[in-house]
Amino acid sequence: MNILHETKDILRRSGRISLELYKIMIPIIIVVKVLQELGLIVWLARPLAPVMHLVGLPGEMGLVWATALVNNIYGSMIVFVSLAGQHDLSVAQVTVLGVMILVAHGLPVELQIVRKSGPRIGFQALLRIGGALTLGWLLSRIYAWGGWLQDASVIIWQPRPESESLLAWGLGQVQNLAMILVIITLLSAVMRVFTAIGLTGLCVRLLAPVLRVLGIGSEAGTLTIVGMIMGLAYGGGMIMHEAHSGKVGSKDIFSSLSLMGLSHSVFEDTLLMVVIGGHVSGLLWARIIFTLVVIALLVRVVAWLGDDFFYRRFFKPVEVYSKPEPCCPGAASPEVMPERK
Template sequence: MNKHNAVTILRELVSEIIEVSTTLFKIMIPTLIAIKLLEELGGITLLGQLLAPVMSCVGLPESAGIVWATTLLTNIYTGMLVFITQGMEQQLTVAQVTVLSGMMLMAHGLPVEARIAQKAGIRLSITLILRIGGALLYGYLLHVLYTAGDWLQQPNNLIWQPDSLGAASPEPTSVMQWALEQVQGLIAVFAIICVLLTTLKILRIIGFERLINWLLSPLLSLLKIGKEATTITMVGITLGLSFGGGLLIKEAKAGHIAKQDVFSSMALLALCHSIIEDTLLVMLLGAHISGALWLRIAFSLIVISILSRWLLSRSNEFKERYLYTAQVTKHEQ
C-alpha cells in the first residue's frame, strides 16, 4: 500500500466515523433529554402502572411492571437498579427472573433504538410491534416452558450488587450529574465507533470480511439477509443495535444494501442484539443462560426466518406503505 492509498483510506475512515457518529448523536441527544423530562414528570411510573396487569400473563408479579417500564424507556443498567431497589430478588424464582430478563433483553432503550431503526428505513410501528410484542411472546413462551417442566423454580440468588459494577446510585441525581453521565456515555459511544470502523476497515482490506460473509452465508440465507448486510448484522448482534443500526443507516443511505436486507437485518437486531454484554448483565441478576441466550437466539432466528419469507410474498407497494420509511431510496430491489 503506497502513501497515497493510505492517505485516501484514512480520509475515508475519518469521514465514516464523523458520519456515523453525527447520525447517532442527532438521534440520541434529543431523545435522552426527552426521556429525562418524561422521567421527571413521572412518565416511567405511569407506564409501570399500565404494564402491571400484563405481568401476570407471563407469570410475574405486578411490581415487575415498573422494572420493565424503566428498561423500555432507558436501558438495562437502570432496569437492574430498579430491580434491586424494589427488592424483587427476594420474591422471584430463577424462572421468573429469567422471564423478566428475556423481556428486558428484547425490549429496552426503545426511544433511542427505535428511532435508529426508523432512520435506517423501518417504520416505527413495526419496530415497536417486533420488540414489545416479541418480548411479551418470548416471556410467555418461557413462562409456559419453565412451568410445564417445573424447571428453575428455586428461589432466585442475586449475584449483582450496584456498587460492584460502579453503577449510579439509585438516589436521585442532579441535572448536572445526569448531564455529565450522558456526556461520558456519548464519549464512550464515539470511542467505540472509532475502534469499530477502524477494525471493519482493516478486515475489509485484508479480506477477512469476505471470509466472515462466506462462513455466515448459510445462516443469513436462511434468514433472507443478503451478504452486503452480513458484517453489519454481526456487529449489531455482538455489540448492540445502536452500532449495527448506525452502520446500516450509512450503508442504506448510500444505496449499498437493499431495503429488504435492511428490514430483515434490523428485525433480527430488534430481537437479538448485544448478546455478550447484555446477557452477562441479566445473568448477574440471577437469570439462567437458557432463556437469557440460547432460547433467545433460537426464538429470534425462527421469528425472523418466518418473517423474511412472509416479506417475500408481499408486494413492493405493501412494503413501501406499511414497512419501510422514506429514508432508504437509493437502492431498488
C-alpha cells in the first residue's frame, strides 16, 4: 500500500464529501438564522400545541419541538430550559419530548442531504415527523399505563445561551463546518484502515442477517452504521458520495437513509436528552427498536408496491459522475437505474 497515494486519495474524497455538504448546509443555515432572528419559528409552534396535548405534553412544548424541527437539538434545549420552570414535567413527559426531538430535528439541512442521494424529500419528511409523533404517542401511553417514570424530571445540565452577536454566531458556524471536514477525513481514514485489515468485511458479515432484513446491502452497511453512531450529516454525506459514484444501489440508499433518519447519532444525541431529564429507556432502546421495526416493514411495503411506484414516489436516481466501482473488494457493482422524470 502506497501511504502517500492513500493519504492523497483520502483527502480528495473527504474534500469532495465536505464540499457537497457545504453546498447544502451553508444556505440553509443562513435562512434558518434569519427566520430565528425574525421570530418566525414561534409561528410554526402554534399549530403544534394540539399535537403536544395528544402526546401528554403542555402546548407550550410545541415551541421546543418547532425549534428542533427547524434549527437543531442544541437550540431546542435552550428553549426547553427557559420553559421548563413554568411546568412540573415528569421524567416520562421529558422522555417523550426528547424522543420526538431525536427522531425529527434539523429537517431543512438533513432532508436536503438525503434528497441529494435520491430519496424523495416529501416521504422522508413524512417518515420522520410521522415517526416522531407515533413513537411519542406510543411511549406516552406505555408510561401512563405502567405508571412508569412519573417522578419529577431533573435538569442535570443547562446549556449556555447562544451569543446575540452575529459575529460570534458566524465564527461558531465556521468552526462547525471546519469540524465536519476534520471528522469526515478521520472517518475516511479509519474506514480505509479497517477495510485493509479486513475488519470492515467482518462487521458486514456479522451484521448481514440484520441488514438483509432491513433491505440494506453490504455496500451501504458500513456507512449506515457510521451514520447511526456519528450522525446523518456524516453517514448521509458518505452515502451521497457513493450514490453519485454509482457504487450503491437505489434501494440500499433508500433503506439506509430512512433508517438513519429515524436513528442517528444514537449516543451523543441521546446523552443530550438525558441531561435535560429524559430516560434512556425511550431515548435509546425504544427508538432503536421502533426504527428497526419500521424499516423492516417499510422494505416489505416497498417491495410489494413494485419498482414503478418506488421510483415515482419514494426515490429519484441521482446523476452518476463516474464509472461505478465496487466499494469493497470483491463486491459486485450494483445496477444503476436511469433517471425517471
